[in-house]
Amino acid sequence: MFMDVYEGIYNKNKRLIDAAIEKIKLCENDLLHFIGHTIDVVNYVKELLEEIPANKEICIIAAYWHDVGRSVKDIGHEEESGKMLKEEMKKLGYNNEMINACYLAVVNHKRSCNPKMVEGKIVRDADKIAYIGKNRWERCIKENPEALKEIIDLYLPILRNDLLKLENSKILFDRDYNSYIKLYLKKINKGTK
Numbered sequence: 001m002f003m004d005v006y007e008g009i010y011n012k013n014k015r016l017i018d019a020a021i022e023k024i025k026l027c028e029n030d031l032l033h034f035i036g037h038t039i040d041v042v043n044y045v046k047e048l049l050e051e052i053p054a055n056k057e058i059c060i061i062a063a064y065w066h067d068v069g070r071s072v073k074d075i076g077h078e079e080e081s082g083k084m085l086k087e088e089m090k091k092l093g094y095n096n097e098m099i100n101a102c103y104l105a106v107v108n109h110k111r112s113c114n115p116k117m118v119e120g121k122i123v124r125d126a127d128k129i130a131y132i133g134k135n136r137w138e139r140c141i142k143e144n145p146e147a148l149k150e151i152i153d154l155y156l157p158i159l160r161n162d163l164l165k166l167e168n169s170k171i172l173f174d175r176d177y178n179s180y181i182k183l184y185l186k187k188i189n190k191g192t193k
Helices: 005-012 014-027 035-051 056-065 077-091 096-107 118-132 134-143 145-163 167-192
Strands: none
Touching (some): 014 056, 035 118, 077 096, 118 134, 145 167
16 A cells, blocks of 8 residues: 555654754744644645646655744744744755755745745745634644634735735635635634624
8 A cells, every 4th residue: 555645754854853853842822822823834735736737755854844933033933934934944964956946935925025936835825725724723723712803803814815926825725715614713703783
């Protein structure tokens, strides 16, 4: 039986991905950027890769590493995440081409960026779709519903049409928005009337 492609990517890059997971666990107190958010991003990346041809290995590595810099600082975490990834990849003996491709996918996931590489576009859009990721919403609802206010007020109105660049990303957004976010928002509105 063939090994799942993502299991193969994980096994090949186990030390690198495990290092990202350990570093992002340092952000566990951040309701919006914790390991659950990272898992949402990885899962959205996998779904986008079903429809968009790209280097899966670069996308998966970048998805795991995209917020690692938040363990050091919030503003400028994209560059910090990329720098930390580069250092780890050099230490583990990755070639410069792979290091640079992963670095570019990580540093260009900022909302205002428009990455040139398709891998960067996939990671960026997956991170933006994860504004409505189940792990983030479930944790915020459970621990601090006020944390969703910024997402609801600032990002939901512009997320789909203004922030997402790939058509496949808009399809995933529509699916998840219509399947559970709409229901939650209706529940909130009923509770405030």
